[in-house]
Amino acid sequence: MSKIKPTYLRCEYLINPLGIDVIKPRLSWVIDSEERNQIQTAYHILVATTEELLKKDEGDLWDTGKVISDQCIQIIYTGQELKSQMICYWKIKVWDKDGTSSDWSPPALWSMGLLQLHDWNAQWIGAPRKIGQWLKRNLPKKYYPLPLLRRTFTTKGNIKRAILYASALGEYILYLNGKRVGDHYLSPEWTDYKKRVQYQTYDVTNLLQNGENVIGAILSDGWYAGNMGPGFPYPKHCVYGIDRRLLLQLIIQLQDGTTLEIKSDQEWRILEDGPIEKADHYMGEIYNATKEQENWDKPSFDDSNWNPVTVDDKVEANLVAQINEPIRIVKEIQPIEVTEPKPGVFIFNMGQNIAGWCKIRLGGSLCNPDATIILRHGEMLQPDGTLYTKNLRKAKATDKYILNGSDEREFHPHFTYHGFQYVEVTGFKEGIIPPLNILTGCVIASDCPVTGSFNSSDPTLNKLWENIIWTQRDNIISVPTDCPQRNERMGWMGDVTAFNQTSMYNMDMAAFYNKWIRDIRDAQPKNGRYPDIVPYAIKKWEPIKLKGAPAWTDCGVMLPWNVYLNYNDKRLLEQHYISAKKLVDFIHKKNPNLIRTKAVGISIGNFGDWLNGNTIKVEGYPKDGASIPKDAFGTAFFFMVSKIVSKMANVLGFDDDSRYYLDLSQQIKNKFNEVFVSEDGIIKGDAQACYALALNFDLLPIKLRPLAVQHLLNAIEKYDGRLSTGFLSTLPMMLELTDSGHNEVAYSLLLSRRFPSWFFEIDQGATTLWERWDSYYPERGFQSTFMTSFNHFAFGAVGEWIYKVILGINLDESAPGYKHIIIKPQPGGTLTWANGHYNSIHGKISTEWKIDGKNFNLQITIPANTSATIHIPTEKLEDILENGNPIQESEDIKFIDFQDNIAQYKIMSGKYQFTSKLPS
Numbered sequence: 071m072s073k074i075k076p077t078y079l080r081c082e083y084l085i086n087p088l089g090i091d092v093i094k095p096r097l098s099w100v101i102d103s104e105e106r107n108q109i110q111t112a113y114h115i116l117v118a119t120t121e122e123l124l125k126k127d128e129g130d131l132w133d134t135g136k137v138i139s140d141q142c143i144q145i146i147y148t149g150q151e152l153k154s155q156m157i158c159y160w161k162i163k164v165w166d167k168d169g170t171s172s173d174w175s176p177p178a179l180w181s182m183g184l185l186q187l188h189d190w191n192a193q194w195i196g197a198p199r200k201i202g203q204w205l206k207r208n209l210p211k212k213y214y215p216l217p218l219l220r221r222t223f224t225t226k227g228n229i230k231r232a233i234l235y236a237s238a239l240g241e242y243i244l245y246l247n248g249k250r251v252g253d254h255y256l257s258p259e260w261t262d263y264k265k266r267v268q269y270q271t272y273d274v275t276n277l278l279q280n281g282e283n284v285i286g287a288i289l290s291d292g293w294y295a296g297n298m299g300p301g302f303p304y305p306k307h308c309v310y311g312i313d314r315r316l317l318l319q320l321i322i323q324l325q326d327g328t329t330l331e332i333k334s335d336q337e338w339r340i341l342e343d344g345p346i347e348k349a350d351h352y353m354g355e356i357y358n359a360t361k362e363q364e365n366w367d368k369p370s371f372d373d374s375n376w377n378p379v380t381v382d383d384k385v386e387a388n389l390v391a392q393i394n395e396p397i398r399i400v401k402e403i404q405p406i407e408v409t410e411p412k413p414g415v416f417i418f419n420m421g422q423n424i425a426g427w428c429k430i431r432l433g434g435s436l437c438n439p440d441a442t443i444i445l446r447h448g449e450m451l452q453p454d455g456t457l458y459t460k461n462l463r464k465a466k467a468t469d470k471y472i473l474n475g476s477d478e479r480e481f482h483p484h485f486t487y488h489g490f491q492y493v494e495v496t497g498f499k500e501g502i503i504p505p506l507n508i509l510t511g512c513v514i515a516s517d518c519p520v521t522g523s524f525n526s527s528d529p530t531l532n533k534l535w536e537n538i539i540w541t542q543r544d545n546i547i548s549v550p551t552d553c554p555q556r557n558e559r560m561g562w563m564g565d566v567t568a569f570n571q572t573s574m575y576n577m578d579m580a581a582f583y584n585k586w587i588r589d590i591r592d593a594q595p596k597n598g599r600y601p602d603i604v605p606y607a608i609k610k611w612e613p614i615k616l617k618g619a620p621a622w623t624d625c626g627v628m629l630p631w632n633v634y635l636n637y638n639d640k641r642l643l644e645q646h647y648i649s650a651k652k653l654v655d656f657i658h659k660k661n662p663n664l665i666r667t668k669a670v671g672i673s674i675g676n677f678g679d680w681l682n683g684n685t686i687k688v689e690g691y692p693k694d695g696a697s698i699p700k701d702a703f704g705t706a707f708f709f710m711v712s713k714i715v716s717k718m719a720n721v722l723g724f725d726d727d728s729r730y731y732l733d734l735s736q737q738i739k740n741k742f743n744e745v746f747v748s749e750d751g752i753i754k755g756d757a758q759a760c761y762a763l764a765l766n767f768d769l770l771p772i773k774l775r776p777l778a779v780q781h782l783l784n785a786i787e788k789y790d791g792r793l794s795t796g797f798l799s800t801l802p803m804m805l806e807l808t809d810s811g812h813n814e815v816a817y818s819l820l821l822s823r824r825f826p827s828w829f830f831e832i833d834q835g836a837t838t839l840w841e842r843w844d845s846y847y848p849e850r851g852f853q854s855t856f857m858t859s860f861n862h863f864a865f866g867a868v869g870e871w872i873y874k875v876i877l878g879i880n881l882d883e884s885a886p887g888y889k890h891i892i893i894k895p896q897p898g899g900t901l902t903w904a905n906g907h908y909n910s911i912h913g914k915i916s917t918e919w920k921i922d923g924k925n926f927n928l929q930i931t932i933p934a935n936t937s938a939t940i941h942i943p944t945e946k947l948e949d950i951l952e953n954g955n956p957i958q959e960s961e962d963i964k965f966i967d968f969q970d971n972i973a974q975y976k977i978m979s980g981k982y983q984f985t986s987k988l989p990s
């Protein structure tokens with residue numbers, strides 16, 4: 071038996087997913103082995119309809135036999151046709167480099183959802199229709215209490231399995247016999263409900279009992295009917311609809327072989343005036359305990375004074391299975407301090423800017439039995455220690471609990487979330503100082519597994535890395551949001567253009583982005599011009615349109631390509647190619663002379679290199695000179711998306727297209743040079759951003775590159791060695807400084823404490839990335855109240871540089887999914903050591919280096935079934951040792967090249983330890 075083990079079996083990127091609707095799902099696993107040169111030479115997959123069959127090594131759905139292949143990701147299921155509700159148990163066995171087989175893996179499973187419309191027997195139910203609101207556009211929002219819905223049913227006999235499928239227009243939480251179903255929040259999550267509505271699948275076998283059972287549901291507005299949109303001055307709600315609706319189908323299989331189906335239908339009863347009086351993502355939640363219906367979600371509750379539900383036959387929803395990780399509470403944190411800036415007003419400091427809510431223990435001696443306790447949330451404090459909320463704009467971010475008695479108990483909201491570090495709590499008994507431990511911060515996020523880590527000799531840099539992770543966590547709430555606190559929280563595309571690669575180092579974003587890229591396609595109009603926010607929460611009649619801004623709209627091409635590269639997700643390219651091509655054709659059609667000035671964002675919407683130095687309002691910082699002209703910016707991105715579509719076509723084997731778009735990109739490049747670049751390499755605008763983008767996108771002829779690098783250095787000098795770049799050019803500048811041999815300049819920007827910089831923010835107490843370089847400036851205070859968030863990920867794009875340059879973990883475009891890895895750590899600045907890892911789809915890649923005088927020590931781990939090219943900095947080849955022996959003596963390491971004090975070798979999997987002498 072081989073020592074290698076196939077582990078981490080996943081189907082469509084998820085562990086044991088329930089209710090998928092992909093009829094040819096893709097399987098993957100990771101080979102667990104630390105051995106050198108270990109590869110998979112063959113695999114054998116078994117998929118069976120029962121666990122028993124699988125135990126007997128029988129795959130009645132699919133038995134691949136021994137397949138000679140090193141592929142362990144994106145293996146497309148081609149067994150028996152998969153049908154609704156099927157449960158598929160699977161396991162695998164692999165053969166190692168010597169042809170020895172592993173043991174069978176432990177079993178994994180996936181189950182199929184309700185694949186056809188006619189599989190749904192359920193009806194959409196809720197309260198009677200609220201006709202009328204539709205007609206009035208700017209009607210101030212009326213909040214309706216959240217209804218409770220319930221249904222009793224009886225089961226006779228032992229239950230074998232019970233699977234529940236549910237969805238809502240709005241959001242739902244379900245209870246079975248008083249217990250919560252699943253641990254998801256804000257389900258069915260956010261899509262363009264007009265195009266598709268997601269459903270979720272739960273195994274509820276253990277929640278059911280023989281005899282009387284009760285299923286209960288609470289329905290809320292959510293993204294569907296709540297306040298939502300980019301937050302411009304008018305009130306906005308009911309973007310998709312008014313009437314909250316529930317759809318549910320519970321299929322119970324009894325041991326005797328019979329099936330019982332409970333569904334949402336006219337049998338349900340409803341109480342419209344439930345204890346949650348109001349719930350809204352921006353506004354918060356009001357919970358009135360005096361309206362509680364004790365045991366409403368358990369058997370023997372008397373619901374005779376409840377009403378029959380309304381069955382709504384008008385709903386026409388395109389139901390699809392949720393394909394990404396659900397939103398869950400992913401962390402709980404404790405406050406670090408409580409202060410009382412005004413009598414009776416308590417501020418809990420969570421020590422971390424988070425997205426989520428608080429659970430709080432109330433009652434007992436702290437409150438009067440009929441007290442109203444109010445929690446207001448904010449990211450910052452005013453100078454007098456009170457809560458700062460102006461930057462939340464119209465988001466009230468307020469939760470309220472109206473108590474009913476003095477028993478001590480816990481409260482938390484269900485259908486809202488806030489972006490906050492500080493919580494103001496009022497309503498306690500006079501003279502009471504609430505203890506710290508009554509309150510816990512619940513962090514919610516789409517539960518994407520963390521895949522990265524970073525540590526170094528510089529504590530502030532480590533803090534920056536943590537802040538980047540936190541900012542990402544706080545902003546992956548079904549879609550990548552710009553911020554979690556103000557009345558916005560939109561899927562702004564440009565922010566993702568900047569940050570997506572960092573996000574994929576930090577967490578496994580494959581399923582999440584597959585979902586959002588589908589949303590991107592759903593939002594694409596016929597002409598191809600993607601909107602700047604996805605889902606596009608803007609109605610036809612609204613005066614503001616957000617479409618086609620360079621770098622924002624272009625995310626619809628750039629993101630899918632990067633997702634493909636990171637996970638070798640070719641199916642995604644197949645699904646998305648036509649859509650991506652449409653955008654490029656649209657830009658081309660509107661700008662036949664190839665300079666992109668037309669159809670570049672409507673009304674306010676041509677953002678350019680957003681929030682660059684020119685928007686900084688700090689005494690002494692230059693007012694002008696930071697911005698790349700919008701025509702050059704747009705044209706650069708036009709070039710980029712054309713080039714990417716050409717590459718997509720190449721991967722998919724569309725050779726004519728590939729040539730066509732490559733040719734188009736070449737013409738755009740020529741035009742860019744003709745119009746924006748002078749012979750001495752000066753680019754129109756002469757800002758850091760101009761050179762950063764032109765170099766990074768490879769827009770310049772080779773001979774101009776060194777000149778452009780020099781101009782970039784000059785542009786940094788003009789800012790006294792500080793950066794002036796915006797959302798889209800900061801990371802490109804860092805990467806290009808390193809690539810052009812000015813790694814030390816990049817390090818000095820990264821490690822600088824002077825304003826504007828990442829460390830400056832941390833020195834002001836930042837625990838997440840700020841929207842603006844000067845969101846806060848000590849002598850001045852806060853930036854504009856209209857647009858100042860402390861939780862925006864775009865400037866966190868520097869995380870990509872940290873992984874690529876400090877840890878040296880790099881993708882190889884020609885071997886997507888990290889099948890081949892480029893390891894190239896480039897120490898610099900004052901760092902003396904760094905370590906970290908990235909869990910790629912092929913397994914864990916880790917690096918660790920240390921500088922000891924002139925000695926450079928490098929330890930790396932390359933996952934089984936992959937190979938790597940490593941770059942080792944050294945003065946002389948002879949100085950390089952591996953595991954203490956001259957490197958050339960190792961049979962596992964093949965020399966490739968030695969140039970500019972960098973030695974390159976090819977290795978296969980395993981752990982390696984190198985030492986070399988750093989060049990002086």
Ligand code: BGC
Nearest residue numbers: 552553562564565677680857
């Ligand atoms: C958002 C940004 C977004 C921008 C568009 C802002 O309100 O918060 O992150 O990209 O608008 O310029």
